[in-house]
Amino acid sequence: MSLSQRPASWVMIFLPFALGYYLSYLLRTVNAVISPxxxxxxxxxxxxxxxxxxxxxxxxxxxxxxxxIALDRYGPKRVLGSLLLLAAVGSAAFAMGDSLGQLTLARGLIGLGVSACLMAGLKGFAMWYPAERQSSMTGYIMAAGALGALTASTPMEAMLPFLGWRGVFWLIAGLATALSVFVFFALPGDVQQTSRESLGTTLKSVAKIFIAPDFLRFAGSATFFTGGFMAMQSLWAVPWLMNVNGLPLNQAASYLMILNLGMLTGQLSVGLFGTRLSQRGVTPLNVMQIGYGLMLIVQGLILTGWGPILVFWFLLGVLSAANAQTYIATAANFPKSAFGRVSTAINLMAFAGAFIVQWGLGIALDLLQQNGASVPGSLRMAFAGLIVLQILSFVPLMMKTGKKIKPE
Known part of the structure; x- marks a missing residue:
C-alpha cells in the first residue's frame, strides 16, 4: 500500500498543508475587517x-x-516548517507594533512566513499522491484557503470587541507556532526526493521561463485577475461595501463572508468535478476563459450597483476559482520537471499584482479625493481602472498559440 493510500495519510500529508494554507489565507485577508x-x-x-x-x-x-528552488532542493517539510516560525514571529511583531513602519515590517515578515503554504502543498501532493488525484487535492487545499478567508470575515469581526486586533495577532502567532511543530512531526521524510541539480543550472532555467511566450501569455491575467481579486478580497472590498453601498462594518463583514463562501463553493466544485471536466475535453485554459469572461460581467454589475449586490459578490467568489487553473494551464506548456519553478513564477506575478493593485488603489483614492472626488466616486473610478487592465490581460488568453514545449 502506497503512502497516499494509507488511512492516516490525510493526517500525515493533507492536513498539515491544508492548515498551512488556511492560516496563509486568514493572514492574507484579516486586514479587510480590522482596517477600520x-x-x-x-x-x-x-x-x-x-x-x-x-x-x-x-x-x-x-x-x-x-x-x-528551495522546495526542489530541500523538500516541503523543512521549508514549510521553518517558514511558519517566521510567520509566528511576524504575527507577534504585528501585535506589538505602534507605528506604520513597525507594522509594515511585521506584515512583510508574515508574508514571507506563509509564502510556502500553497506551493509546498502542491509539491508534496506531487511527491506523495498519484497523478490522477492531483486535481482533486488542489481543489481541496484551495477550499481550505477559502475557509481561512471565511474566518477572516464575520467570525473575525465578532472577535474584535473581545480581543482587539492586537489580541487576534497574538492568537495567530500561537497557531503558527503550533502548526510548525505539527508539520515537522506529521509530514513524511522528503530528503530522498529532493533535486540534485546544480544551483547555476536551476537559475538559468528560471530565467528562461520568464521570457517564454507561453509564460508571458498568462502573466497579465495572473497579475490583474488573481492579484486584483486578492487585493479586493484582502482589503478594498470592505471599504467599497461601506462607502459605495453604505453598509455598516458588521454587514460589510457579512458580505465579505458571502464572497468567501462563494470562493469556497467554487474551489470545492473544482475539486469534485475537475477530473470529469478534463475527461470531457475541458482544459484549464477553457475554465479560465469562461470564468474570467463571466467575472468581468459580474464586476461590471458590482461597479454600476444595478441588481442584487449580495448575489454578485457571491458569484464573484465562485468565479474566482478560475484563478487556480492558471498554475496548471501555464505549466502544461513546459516540461513536467519544471512544474515547481513555473508555478512559483506565476505565483510571483499574482502576488506582485496584488501588491501593485492594493497599494495602487490606495494611491489613486488619495489623489482622486485631493482633486475633489468623493470617496464613493473615487472607489468607482479606481475599480473601473482595474477592470480595464483585466480586459487587456484577458485578450491573450483568447488568442491561439503555436506548438507547446514538449515534456522532457
Missing part, C-alpha cells in the same frame, strides 16, 4: 493602509523564485 480599527488607532491614510496591507504580498511574491 487600524485606521483609527494609527491615523492612517488610504495610501498608508494600502502599503501596510500590501507588504504581505510584496515579500510573499519576492520569496516565490527562491522558494521554488
Amino acid at each position: 480599527e487600524l485606521t483609527q488607532d494609527l491615523s492612517l491614510s488610504a495610501a498608508d493602509l494600502g502599503l501596510l496591507t500590501s507588504a504581505y504580498f510584496l515579500t510573499f511574491g519576492m520569496a516565490q523564485i527562491p522558494l521554488g
